[in-house]
Amino acid sequence: MRFKAGTVRRRGVIAGLSAIAMVGAPAFAQAWPSQPIRLIVPFAPGGTTDLVARLIAQGLGERLGQPVIIENRAGAGAMVGSEFVARAAPDGHTLVMSNIASHAISPSLYPANTVRYDAVRDFTHVALVTSNPSVWVAHRGAGITDLATLRARATAAPQGLDVASSGAGSSNHLLIVQLAQLAGIDLHHVPFRGAGPAMTAVIAGQVPLMSDSLPSAAAHIRGGSVRAIAMCSAERHPSFPEVATFREQGVDLVCDSWFGLSGPAGLPAAIVAKLNAEVRAVLATADVRARYAEFGGTPGTLDAAGFTRFVAEEFARWAPVVRASGAEAG
Structure with missing residues (x-):
């Protein structure tokens, strides 16, 4: 069989490029990172996502020899910062703290025409960093000490009881909706642009209650600036054995938040x-x-393939829950 000279040349070029790619891949990894890494936190400073990111960023920077710089880009249930990373160059210098809000709940909670990324296809999911339960805390002067007093206050409130969260689309937002349904009480979701601002409002007495992830609430519980009234774990948490679970108080409400490291596809x-x-x-x-x-966090141990499967499973798990809850963004 005879080939035209141009065909042979093209095939030679393709073979050469393939060889370069095979040789160049390890070199590319060795050269990375060649500049500071931007780690996008899709919530405001002071919350659990920010706390987890800053802790992992310090250790990563030391091991990689380049600073890992935190950049907070809050908004739309963590979708603003996540979309930014989905559109970034896939060179390993722009990453996001992916989480249960950005990659499992918000894409189903917000109108389809406002969701501009696929939680699995548009990302490279690298590592699960940590997971932890949620906890509900109350302003010290609110008179809410447990689920029974919460129910009583909500029943007596003509417009329902206000409950803060880190924002629409967070797992803590959905927990507010679920508790209202399970307990048969009227709860009004008050979204903030992050757990830090929400906690500040609760401590100041502007909002009586908050559904929060345990890491961002832990120091405030220990310091006594808020009162923990219920833990969303299957059993009492070893770091806070004095806090009863929702199950112990008659409501089957269990939820773990998770936080990982992801990059562009x-x-x-x-x-x-x-x-x-x-x-x-x-x-x-x-x-x-x-x-x-x-x-109160548990470090992750998944490899990249395992974490990718985990994110896909979490999205599939929460989509029907969001629809059944009737929760809406905002």
Whole structure:
């Protein structure tokens, strides 16, 4: 069989490029990171996502030899910051703290025409960082000490009882809707642009209650600035054994929030492998494990493939829950 010269040349070029790609992939990974890494936190400073991000960023920066810079881009149930990363160049220098809001709940909670990314296809999911239960806290002067007094206050309130959260689309928003349905009470969701501003409002008495992730609430509970009234875990949390669960108080409400590291789709496999290994190495250090344990988080152990499956499963799990709850963004 005879080939035209142009065909042979083209095939030679293609073969050459393939060889370069095979040789160049490890070199690309070795050269990465060649500049500071931007870690987008899709919530305001002071909340659990921000707290988890800053802790992992410090260790990663030390191990990678480049600073990992936190950039808060809040809005639309964590979708503003997540969309920014989905559109970024897949070179490993722009990452996002993916979470249960941005990749499991918000895409189903917001109108379809406002959701501009696919939670699985438009990202490279690298590593699960930590998971933790939610906890409900009350202003010290609100007179709410447990689920029974919460029910009594909600029943007596003509317009329902206000409950703050880190924002529409968060798991804590959905927990407010679910508790109202399960307990048969009127709860009014008050969304903030992050857990930090929401907690400040509760401490000041502007809102009597908050549904929050345990890490961002832990220091305030220990310091006595708010009162913990119920934990959304299957059993009492070892770091807060004095806080009864919702199940113990008659309502079957259990929820774990999770936080991971993700990048744009198409992130080179060598970078994904290196980044996953470095995240797991940071999570294995004694000081980081102790810090996560202090605020109630459990470090993740999944590889990139496992975390990708996990995100897909979480999206599939929460989509029907959002629809059944009737919850809406805002």
